Amino acid sequence: MRRLFGRAHAGSIISALVILAFVLAYITIGYITLDEASRHVPILAGLVTVFLLAVELARQGLSSSESPAPETMTNHGHTESPDLPGKEWRVLLSVAAAVTAIFLVGFLIAIPVYLVGAITLVGRRPLRVAVLTALVTTATIYGAFELLLSYELFPGILFS
Numbered sequence: 001m002r003r004l005f006g007r008a009h010a011g012s013i014i015s016a017l018v019i020l021a022f023v024l025a026y027i028t029i030g031y032i033t034l035d036e037a038s039r040h041v042p043i044l045a046g047l048v049t050v051f052l053l054a055v056e057l058a059r060q061g062l063s064s065s066e067s068p069a070p071e072t073m074t075n076h077g078h079t080e081s082p083d084l085p086g087k088e089w090r091v092l093l094s095v096a097a098a099v100t101a102i103f104l105v106g107f108l109i110a111i112p113v114y115l116v117g118a119i120t121l122v123g124r125r126p127l128r129v130a131v132l133t134a135l136v137t138t139a140t141i142y143g144a145f146e147l148l149l150s151y152e153l154f155p156g157i158l159f160s
Helices: 002-033 040-062 085-105 107-122 127-148
Strands: none
Touching: 002 040, 040 127, 085 107, 107 127
């Protein structure tokens, strides 16, 4: 597999396969253990995740240029990835803030705010891309849960 896709692509494929195994287990356990109305949620979430994994694998397979993670040489001739604790902490703190926001103001407010912040501040993408992504994602979440599944999303403790 490394020969076909290279080291960076092989890691992505292995990661995608591990995620796929968890998603299939989630769908199966949800289908077996939940009642008729509730089992739609893991099936819908799982199928969307499988679709996104397939898109990512296709993107990895079709990309012609490899862009492996930057590496540094140690004094013994070994390579190692640079330490990125600042970025990791920012991502973890942003996810913690998103979970707190969901608890306080609910999904339909917290998700678009989180996406705009994460895409612009952490991902360093243009604001219009972030806003468009947030709007499409929020509309999809609302359509899937509120309309399609008739499942009321948590409105947050401030709006309950």
